[in-house]
Structure formats: structure tokens, C-alpha cells
Amino acid sequence: MRTNFGAKPWFYPLPVLIVGTYNPDGTADAMNAAWGGLYDAGKVVLCLSKDHRTTANILARKDFTISFADAAHTVSADYVGMVSGNSEPAKMQKAGFHTSKASTVDAPLIDELPVALECRLLKVNEDGNIISIFLLCRRPAAECCGPVWRMHPQ
Amino acid sequence: MRTNFGAKPWFYPLPVLIVGTYNPDGTADAMNAAWGGLYDAGKVVLCLSKDHRTTANILARKDFTISFADAAHTVSADYVGMVSGNSEPAKMQKAGFHTSKASTVDAPLIDELPVALECRLLKVNEDGNIISIFLLCRRPAAECCGPVWRMHPQ
Numbered sequence: 001m002r003t004n005f006g007a008k009p010w011f012y013p014l015p016v017l018i019v020g021t022y023n024p025d026g027t028a029d030a031m032n033a034a035w036g037g038l039y040d041a042g043k044v045v046l047c048l049s050k051d052h053r054t055t056a057n058i059l060a061r062k063d064f065t066i067s068f069a070d071a072a073h074t075v076s077a078d079y080v081g082m083v084s085g086n087s088e089p090a091k092m093q094k095a096g097f098h099t100s101k102a103s104t105v106d107a108p109l110i111d112e113l114p115v116a117l118e119c120r121l122l123k124v125n126e127d128g129n130i131i132s133i134f135l136l137c138r139r140p141a142a143e144c145c146g147p148v149w150r151m152h153p154q
Numbered sequence: 155m156r157t158n159f160g161a162k163p164w165f166y167p168l169p170v171l172i173v174g175t176y177n178p179d180g181t182a183d184a185m186n187a188a189w190g191g192l193y194d195a196g197k198v199v200l201c202l203s204k205d206h207r208t209t210a211n212i213l214a215r216k217d218f219t220i221s222f223a224d225a226a227h228t229v230s231a232d233y234v235g236m237v238s239g240n241s242e243p244a245k246m247q248k249a250g251f252h253t254s255k256a257s258t259v260d261a262p263l264i265d266e267l268p269v270a271l272e273c274r275l276l277k278v279n280e281d282g283n284i285i286s287i288f289l290l291c292r293r294p295a296a297e298c299c300g301p302v303w304r305m306h307p308q
Contacts, residue, residue, distance in 0.1 A: 002268075004257075008291040009192050010269065012222060013167035037191030038163050040201050040281060047194050068166060103158075114156075115164065126280050127194060137162040 016069035016077050019046065020099065020108045020116075021057035023085065028092055028099040028108035029053055032069070032081025039131060044119055046130040053085040058130055062121040063105035066134075067113035076112065104135045170223035170231050173200065174253065174262045174270075175211035177239065182246055182253040182262035183207055186223070186235025193285060198273055200284040207239040212284055216275040217259035220288075221267035230266065258289045 017033040031054045039045035044066065048055045058064050069077035076095045085091045092099065099108035105118045119132040171187040185208045189201035198220065202209045212218050223231035230249045239245045246253065253262035259272045272290040279285050 002263075002270075005291040007196055007288055009196065009288075010271070010291050011169050011192055012269075013169055014191075015165050015167055035192045035194065037168075037199075038165055038189045038201070039199070040189065040283070042161055042163065045191075045193070045199065047192070109156075115166075116156075117164070127285070129194070131281070134161055134163075137159040137164050 017046075018067040018069050018077055018080060018110055018113060019048075019054050019058075020065040020067060020102075020110055021054050021063075022061055022107060023053065023057060024060065027089075028097075029057060029085040030067075030080045030092060030095070030097060030099075030108075030110060031085075032077055033066075034081075036066070042133055043122065044117065044132050044134055045125075046132070047127075048130060050128070051086075055130070058121055059124075061106050063102075063107040064119050064121075064132070065102050065105065065107045065109050065116050066119060067110045067116040069113060073112055102136075171200075172221040172223050172231055172234060172264055172267060173202075173208050173212075174219040174221060174256075174264055175208050175217075176215055176261060177207065177211060178214065181243075182251075183211060183239040184221075184234045184246060184249070184251060184253075184262070184264060185239075186231055187220075188235075190220070196287055197276065198271065198286050198288055199279075200286070201281075202284060204282070205240075209284070212275055213278075215260050217256075217261040218273050218275075218286070219256050219259065219261045219263050219270050220273060221264045221270040223267060227266055256290075 017036050018030050019033050020030045023029050035047035079095045098111040102109050102118045109116050117134040118136040119134045122131045125131050171190050172184050173187050174184045177183050193199035233249045252265040256263050256272045263270050271288040273286040273288045276285045
């Protein structure tokens with residue numbers, strides 16, 4: 001017997017995407033993007049509202065990073081999803097995130113999150129979504145992030 | 155120190171999407187779709203090659219279901235991703251999957267997989283990807299599928 005829960009966006013499991021961009025003044029920003037994922041071969045789609053600072057930053061510099069939040073950084077990942085860089089200049093400091101410039105794109109990597117994709121805007125598609133290619137996947141040695149790669153929790 | 159792994163499609167965690175459709179003769183088919191996810195509010199994107207039977211079935215009937223594979227059905231979920239219904243008429247039986255007709259769409263639910271979305275084709279977008287709305291999320295009582303909802307394995 002199945003229960004009808006209505007039209008709920010219940011996909012699981014889903015990655016927690018932390019999108020890193022540079023602001024016009026060169027400071028780093030990050031947001032938690034609920035809707036995004038792989039798109040065709042070698043591409044990523046992000047469904048972001050136009051009012052996000054991240055959206056403006058991506059359109060301006062064309063580049064961004066996607067880091068995958070892990071359990072150890074739940075509070076920081078939640079914070080950057082709740083607070084806008086438009087209203088909180090010290091967002092990254094308050095989140096407890098530090099950044100380093102990515103090697104292939106003009107965007108910040110989050111030092112605290114071990115695995116990241118370096119992405120470049122390809123286009124905004126007919127539905128207003130950001131389609132990018134990804135240039136690089138970075139992660140540290142396997143022993144640093146074993147648990148986060150487990151797909152099936154037991 | 156981060157290692158460069160090249161342009162790898164390493165998103166994690168990701169759901170294992172089992173897409174259920176009806177063949178022209180009314181028998182059920184299912185495939186494991188690697189690229190797909192939430193798209194805007196209340197929509198789903200599937201990036202499927204045109205040569206899949208599933209793609210033809212969706213274009214013909216407009217309807218499909220997405221079930222989320224769990225650890226208990228790893229072998230079946232892998233099988234429907236490796237074998238095409240175009241060449242194996244007994245694909246579903248060999249996978250060990252049984253189906254029931256969904257309530258809101260003309261597509262089969264996989265009896266063995268507890269949580270599913272019932273989806274209707276909205277359009278094929280400019281990149282050839284299937285954009286659908288989802289009409290219904292079905293799942294059994296919480297006690298039946300607790301572990302699969304845990305996002306952060308410990």
C-alpha cells in the first residue's frame with residue numbers, strides 16, 4: 001500500500017551543492033543550491049533565481065565552483081543557503097568558510113570541502129537555467145573523505 | 155593539497171533513478187538513468203539518448219515513473235541499466251522487478267521500490283532533454299524505508 005504525498009520534490013539522496021563565485025569586488029561568495037545536477041555528458045545544470053548574488057556573479061564572470069557539502073559542515077552549508085550575500089557582507093566569515101582561487105576558473109574553492117568541480121558557463125537555456133561545462137574535478141587523497149563517497153548508508 | 159582528476163562527472167551522493175514506462179504492446183519496461191534530477195520547481199529533467207526504448211516510450215505515451223533504487227535492489231537496478239529492452243524482451247522478469255500501473259499516469263510503478271514519482275512529459279528542451287512535471291510522490295509508511303532517507307551516512 002502506497003501513500004500519496006502530492007507533488008513533492010522528493011529526490012534522494014541528493015548532493016548538497018555549494019556554489020562558489022567571486023563578487024564584483026573580488027571577495028568570495030557561496031550559496032547552497034537545492035536544484036542542480038549533471039546535465040548531458042560533461043555538463044552541469046543549476047536552477048537559480050535571478051535575484052541571487054550567485055546568479056549575477058556567474059553571469060558576470062562566467063565561472064564558478066561546485067563543492068559537495070559533507071556532514072562535518074552541515075551548519076556552514078545551511079547558513080550559506082539561508083543568508084544572502086546581498087544583505088550580509090561578512091557571509092563567508094560567518095559561515096566559517098575559507099577559500100582559495102581555483103586553478104582553471106575565476107572562482108573560489110571552499111577550503112573546508114574536499115571535493116569540487118570547477119565550472120564555466122556555457123549558456124543560459126530556454127528555461128533560464130545555467131548550463132555549464134566542468135573543467136576539473138578536484139579531491140584530496142581518498143583517505144581524507146572516504147565516508148562521503150558511500151552511496152548506501154547502512 | 156588537492157588532486158586534479160580531470161573533468162569527471164563526480165556528483166555525490168546521487169539517487170539511482172529507475173525510469174518506468176510502458177512499451178507499445180503494453181508490457182512494462184524500466185531503465186537506470188544516470189543523468190537526471192530536479193529542474194526548476196516541480197519539474198524533472200532526464201538526459202536520455204534517443205536510442206533507448208525508454209525514450210521512445212516516453213515520447214509515445216508522455217508518461218513515466220521515477221523510482222529510487224535502494225541498497226536491497228542493487229543487482230536489479232544495475233541489470234536494468236546494463237540490458238536494453240530493445241534486445242531482451244524478458245528484461246523485467248530477469249531483473250526481478252514486478253510492476254503495477256500508476257494511479258495518475260500511464261506508466262508502471264516498480265513494486266519492489268518503495269518511493270516513486272509519477273511524471274508527465276512537458277516538453278523536450280533545446281538540448282534534447284526530457285522535461286516533465288511530476289504529479290505525485292508515493293511512498294509507503296515511514297517505517298518501511300527509514301534508512302534510505304538518511305542523507306549523511308555516519
